[in-house]
Amino acid sequence: MIGHRFSAAAETYDRHARPQLALAQSVVSMLPEMYPENILELGAGTGQLTRLVTGRFPEVPIDAVDVAEKMVAHSRAAFAAYPHINWIVGDAQTYWGGDRYPLIVSSAALHWVTDLPATFENIFQSLEPGGTFSLGMMLRGTLRELHELRREIAPEKTPGLTLPSYEETRDALQAAGFKLERRQHAEEEILYDDARTFLRAIHEQGVTGGKVSSGNAPLTRGELSRLVADYQEEFASDGGVVATYETATFLLTK
Ligand SMILES: C[S@@+](CC[C@H](N)C(=O)[O-])C[C@H]1O[C@@H](n2cnc3c(N)ncnc32)[C@H](O)[C@@H]1O
Structure with missing residues (x-):
């Protein structure tokens, strides 16, 4: 399901991904001076983080894994000029590349997995002893205004998972065995032109519709109109509307 939804979003994702870009930048800026022989990226999507990583480590081979087939096809074509980037369809929860990596990176992707502890254990196994894992995560407070309003408007359709x-x-990172070297935990309000633009942007990013923001039934037309109108009124700021993003970046070693 998630793979399918992100595939649908592959063409439009990059135009609306500012919070994701900031997170990807922080994943790269946390890295210490190092010279990895190869790199694994999990949940590579349209390659925002991949582009930064290959800028930081030019020509170092990258295995860029994503669960959404169409997303992988899109990025393989978009990065045709970078033959050292190997685009692979795979699930971060279980992916095993056949060898261990000295550096693993991931940004704005692993909050989607159904079993975070198992995913971190799998990543730990894929990391070389002494290796580095730099991880950017979207966390629970993300889009809290939207979740609050949805609960008010259609409480019976509240998503079961957060x-x-x-x-x-x-x-979960520590339980998997990682040593926490550095971390950065942030909350940021992003300003959108209006409520409609905001909802379109998060839909096109593939943020809506997953386990977190879609309930057991879609909102009706009437509920959706109320959502837009109430959002516009309650979360207006500086000539637009705001949405909160809670993120963290972790620098880990094995
Ligand atoms: C919001 S995008 C972020 C992409 C990119 N890392 C960035 O920073 O812009 C999330 C990506 O994670 C992928 N994804 C979600 N669950 C995954 C899983 N279990 N394994 C691998 N990729 C996954 C989605 O298909 C999507 O392309």
Whole structure:
């Protein structure tokens, strides 16, 4: 399901991905001076982080894994000029490349997995002893205004699952065996032109519709109109509307 939804979003994602870009930048800026022989990226999507990583380590081979087939096809074509980037369809929860990597990176992707502890254990196995894992995560407070309003407007359609919290993520990383070297936990308000633009942007990013923001039934037309109108009124700011993003970046070693 998630793979399918992100595939649908592959063409439009990059135009609306500012919070994701900021997170990808922080994943790269946290890295210490190093010279990895190869790199694994999990949840590579349209390659925002991949582009930054290949800028930082020119020509170092990257295995860029994503669960959405169409997303991988799109990025393989978009990055045709970078033959050292190997685009692979795979699930971060179980992916095994056949060898261990000295550097693994991931940004704005692993909050989607159904079993975070198992995913971190799998990543730990894929990392060389002494290797580095730089991880950017979207956390529970992300889009809290939208979730609050949805609960008010259609309580019976509240999504059953939520994004992982900061503490859950940190604890699962440590339980998997990683050593926490550095971390950065941030909350940021992003300004959108209006409520309609905001909802379109997060839909096109592939943020809506997944386990977190879609309930057991879609909103009716009437509920959706109320959502737009109430969002516009309640979260107006500086001539637009705001949406909160809670993120964390972790620099980890094995
Ligand atoms: C919001 S995009 C972020 C992409 C990119 N890392 C960035 O920073 O812009 C999330 C990506 O994670 C992928 N994804 C979600 N669950 C995954 C999983 N279990 N394994 C691999 N990729 C996954 C989606 O298909 C999507 O392309």
